[in-house]
Amino acid sequence: MSSSDDDAPLLSANRSTGGARSEKIISKSTDTSMGDEQTENGSLDPGVSVRFGPVGDGDVEMEDAVNGANGHTAGKRRARVSSGKQSYAEPESSEDDKPLNKRRRISTKTKVESDSEEDIPLARKTNGIRLPKASETAIGEESDSDVPIERKLSKQKANIEKRAEKEAKSIRKAEAASSAKKASVTAGKGAVNGKKQKANGVKSEEGAGVKKTTKAIKDEPATPVKKGKGKATPVKEESEEVEGAEEEEEYRWWEDPTKGDGTIKWTTLEHNGVVFPPPYEPLPKNVKMKYDGEPITLEPDAEEVAGFFGGMLNSTHNVENPTFQKNFFEDFRAIIKKTGGAKNQKGEPVDIKVFKKCDFKPIFEYYEMKRLEKKNLSAAEKKAVKAEKDEAEAPYMYCMWDGRKQKVGNFRVEPPGLFRGRGEHPKTGKVKTRVMPEQITINIGKEAQVPAPPEGHRWKEVKHDREGTWLAMWQENINKNYKYVMLAANSDIKGQSDYKKFEKARELKKHIDRIRNDYQKGLKSELMVDRQRATAVYLIDKFALRAGNEKGEDEADTVGCCSLKYENITLRPPNTVIFDFLGKDSIRFYDEVEVDPQVFKNLKIFKKEPKKVGDEVFDRLTTSALNKHLSNYMPGLTAKVFRTYNASYTFATLLKDMKAEGSVGEKVKQYNDANRKVAILCNHKRTVTAGHANQMEKLGDRIKGLRYQKWRVKMMMLDIEPSLKKKKGAAYFELDEDLDKEWIKEHQAFLVEEQKQKIVKKFEKDNEKLAAEGEKEMKPKELDERLLVLKDMQAKFQRENKTGKVEAEGKGQTVEKLENNVAKLEQRIENMSLQAEDKENNKEVALGTSKINYIDPRLTVVFTKKFNVPIEKFFSKTLREKFDWAIKSVDEDWEF
Template sequence: MSSSEDDTPLMATNGRVNGTSSATKVDAKHPKVKAESSQLDPGISIRFGPVQDRDVEMKDAEGGASKRKGRTSVSHQKSYAESESSDEDDQPLSKRRRTSMKHKDPETDEDVPLARNGRKLPKASETAIGESSDSDVPIERKLAAQKKKIEQRAARKPAPKKETKPTPATKKQTNGVKKEPAVKKVKAESVSPQKPKGKAVKRESEDADEKEDEDDDEEYRWWLDPTKGDGTNKWTTLEHSGVVFPPPYEPLPKNVKMKYDGVPVTLHPDAEEVASFFGSMLNSTHNVENPVFQKNFFGDFKDIIKKTGGAKDSKGNKIEIKEFSKCDFKPIFEYYDAQRQEKKNLPPAEKKRLKAEKDEAEAQYQYCIWDGRKQKVGNFRVEPPSLFRGRGEHPKTGRVKTRVLPEQITINIGKDAPVPPPPAGHRWKEVKHDREGTWLAMWQENINGNYKYVMLAANSDVKGQSDFKKFEKARELKKHIAKIRKDYQKKLRDDMMVERQKATAVYLIDQFALRAGNEKGEDEAETVGCCSLKYENITLKPPATVVFDFLGKDSIRFYDEVEVDPQVFKNLKIFKKAPKKEGDEVFDRLTTSALNKHLQGYMSGLTAKVFRTYNASWTMGNLLKEMNATGSIPEKVKAYNDANRRVAILCNHKRTVTAGHANQMEKMGERIKGLRYQKWRLKQMMLDLDPSLKKKKGASFFELDEDLDKEWIKEHQAFLIEEQSQKITKKFEKDNEKLAAERQKEMKATELEERLKVVKEMEKKFNKENKTGKVEAEGKGPTVERFENSIAKLDQRVETMSLQAQDKEDNKEVALGTSKINYIDPRLTVVFSKKFNVPIEKFFSKSLREKFEWAIKSVEEDWEF
């Protein structure tokens, strides 16, 4: 590989295997590959095309499917220390998937070369597949053409320049963590000679009665503190107030009962609570009409009815509940729906009061003291009992999630800190002092046996450090990516089957962003990733096209038709060779743990996720380098979104077009037409003041746009009249609410009638204009100059709204948020903001600005990924 290719990723590997994300390569092909096949362009993707013929040349796929059972779940470990090489930052135990035991552990057991497996290593001629008519699949997505252009353009890019002398924000890294001078607390002015251009994130205000320390005006920049690296202990002192439990169940009114076969049924409160779980969500048809959801719920419901003494009618006679179809939960739904509407219709002042009361009650739980610093806690509320929904087609959907008691909760706190008291009459399961963990409390839920954790909020120092280390680890991959690609290209032809499988898997992860994947147990959704691909998930189409079709993350279909390296195509054919059949795994010699162990041999903590993060950030960084965003702020924002969209296309961060998209676009179109109608009216007012303008400016300047016909104008006028009427009515109601809150006399209905006279005058004016075709000048002191200024402002609004509409249309099939928040280094967004003078608020919401405070304050416009 030439030196110019060393830091150039073959593709942007920033995709989720969920039917909406994959990726394609963006740099020049390897010389070896190019020499073998000058006709191919590995990595070109044709997504969502039809699957036509499946492996027509392969006749050995006979027999029924045979699926191996997943291993039994691994018992919970005693140590709660976080693995520094975890694929997810602060990953809870519930997310650590089980992996299947395959033939042998490829990292420890010996393997037999292909040539000694009872047959000779097949020659290239023997593995070739005949010509097929399937290679002519049409590109059905308009993004595919754009995607190919991006890849070709990226392939011609020169290698990135070597990093210059590191600044305090970009020094040499070790294991993905920056090494900085020892600093614990520094004043904002002394951190860097250059003041940050972005607005500083506001500090959380301390309690009114709390004394202010002398160093409160000092800002703690942990990203410049080397003591907060990858050490074993995450904290020295920790204090918090525990967790907030959901309120106890309030029984339904006596007149509200579930019916069975038309008869109202009396249940024990515990059973009634479970009935209310189902009854309250009848409007969620996606769940309650799901047969699996119904079956699981009804099974648990019958069990709890049996345990609590059964169901009875109004006379006390026992009723045996046997059939789900005879259960009527509508009375329960109507009761809860009425409560929801009542809460929704509360006056704003009352809603504000209730929220203030709730915030006051929970104030002590919202923060903890972590190493002497006040940090916001994220999910301090214990999950309430409910019905489990699950992601995708989960086999346990509908099961009852039982109430979590204090006896199930383990508290993690400092040794010298006061332990928060449990609710009266209860005790904690255990109190730990685990300084290696970043969790404050944990419990095990009853559905999947997963552990739930109370963690710090996203904008806390600890979470910020987690994000920082993730992106620094991706930056570190720059040093190793060339060797990794060189090695897997070489090992694609290895004599050892396990080495070939390993190299092919890394190729697919790097080239097409397949997640590593794990074997699933029988009680989990049947989703797959690279290592767990089944025989039927891959279709081979000559000469080098592979079709992936499977359920990925969240049980969303992943379909991608791609051209691959010829050797990868041959390998996949070997991996699918008889006696393998449907249900068998393609990578039968490889486990996810073995693959991760192999990747970490190149770099500490390297996983498939790091590949995606690196390639997404590298691609975005290079797009920003060649960008020259000019014009208004909306135009610059669109330029950024265009770059982000290109990354998302390359990474195949696709999404399904929402059901309301067409309606939203129609509304935006109507609003733009409404602005153009206002411009026409203003021009007519100019003529009313000075008829000679028609000659000066030309008749065409005053003409009505062709699409604004008389029928549309009448409809729009009716809309404007109704809109004005609603505004006046709402303002009247709000004023009365304010008077009531201040215990003053409310206004009478006659006042509203008086205010609505303006609407009647507007209606008369529109009717007159429609008859005469003339518009009279209106407003105080109307002049031609004032109307021209108003027209100029409307032109700007039309332009801005048109850009927003185009942006929305372009993004209807692309998920920009996924790449911007999770995969593209946020410092690149900050670089764009500072380089082109666009407020960071245009890209990051308030919560994201708090989450990425470290990025906003740590770089300037010359920073490079």
């Protein structure tokens, strides 16, 4: 598609318009002067990261990645976890909240070949993140272990793309033939029969595609269900008739072709509003912040804000951040002034001017004491507190949506506090004010009873917006964003949103060849706007870049493809592009990729003088203009659909070629292999967490502990039957070399301490049970007697270390029982070793991001049914509820 210069998109007011602009028309002299870059390897399959070296012909042979067994990873993309202690006031933020200067550093010694100083990546001009060596991120035990898997997947990605283009043509051809055939049949038979055709082949009495099956209130089937392909079928119809009046029918909305087509989302809506945080409880009179060493009295509103800061003193990466301190102190002073000022012990006014003179430690110590008190409550007391809270919140947890009981998502109004933000957010540290009922708008049905606001208050407004899926909303004071109370992730409405998202990606499958052909042609267009647009679509499709939206001056400086600035892209001949920018959630995106020579050439043109640092690369393109262009291929197509499509189609292709065999654990391994490849191919990466090495060390110690335990069991076999040494051979009973005497003594001490903790915990639990039943608690003497077993353990270990022999433990012990124990330990060792490998392999790959957000969940369901693997191996209970529609709607033959 081409456009005239008049079609060049207008830049929004908050994009830089004062900088240098690209030419409207790319002159032949400009086009020629940039020259076509020639790749060194002769053939090019761009599309995956080459941070650790170019992709060569010898690197494209595919090898399976060694992986783990559980497939359970965090859904949200994370980076390094703070090394500081967890704040009791709020959970410590992950590295998503961490400034860039506190994350990994890139070595500044690396020399970058570039034409000018401006082409040096932003991170190499400053103290950036240190990129790991290839050996640190290589996945699996490969023959050439320093070659990361990214370099081995390039060819496979190119093949998948070719396969997709052929499939798209085939689908369109088949649909055209089918449409023609249906039109012919309808024309021939419709007039003869004089009968109206059934929509989608569904009987009218079933409600236009809505299949009615009974479902118990507690999500348990009302009748036994036959297992097999296709949809679940109740065994006895009589049972349905008897229990139907008492049970709620399961609404299989994904089988209703008419649902969600219009703008009206509901007809009737009833709910009980929102839950407000408890009012502020003033500090005891003896607990005060200090200013210049003197205790200060503040009004409750100001004291509460002082408590926000004092309560999080152990969140060092926040409270020691200069921007955080500056923003907090400005708001703090304003609130002190508004509430009547601060006073000393004599009642004299104190002007709080200098932040460094403020001492919040007394407040911190008080809140820390309260936190420990809460932690030390007995199990019965904690249970009672939780039960009381649950009872109070129960009315707000569900709403009635078109007569169906639906779970509400977050019905709690966010409490006041200090805004943290993500990355280097310019507003971090500002005070989030308490949300009052007068700020909240309620959305509810006209006939429903409006929930009563707290006494003495009123709602801002009550609406009856049937096109909206929100129950309540308000505007927060920091970024002026609107907050909404919505239905829970496992509700019909949320499920429909996910369903539509993946169906849109499936629709893209039909058009991907035309889109790719068009942007390849557009890469050489004479019009700058067309060439910039084609280049942007190429980068979004190949490297999963987000489109990016314009930002205001007071927002975090995050960018996407369309808003990339001059300094965010470095060009290294012949065809390597280095991206370095703050992406979504202020998480730093750094990658080196090989691109098509024409794309490299275009980026040189987009960056050519007089452009400089601060100017936009795609200055004649906006996100809205890009999405408008994409919608010409199919309704609703936007840049973000490419991420979902590429991940789902890649996984679907790998699934078709998969032959999962062996145990459940081995099948899960193969699923994780495919998931990992998708994460790499689609550039779903994360920063290695700060605690990764420590976690791996602990996991290694646990594995060594099991191996030591296995050796002890084998030695017990010798204690019972010494002749086994000849039968099985001396090697069978030898201790592993890495289990040296020093480690064994440390491990034995650990085992003794572990047993002590178990005994103490059991004693406390037994006492709590006695107290709850009104009986007399046991005395400390009972605990001392129970702990005597530890002396026996220590004496036993000392004898074993001295003699090298282990006595058989337990009554009636036999060699056969001990051999079974050895087999069980070996299985545990194998499983834990797989977990360790999986954890190491995934340290820079965000498997959860791919599996939960981008791979169609129905593909995971197909895998479980095709290879007979429990769905629990891949989806937690929460995810099973969220993707209930996917689990129930497909069989093993379904295709993306």
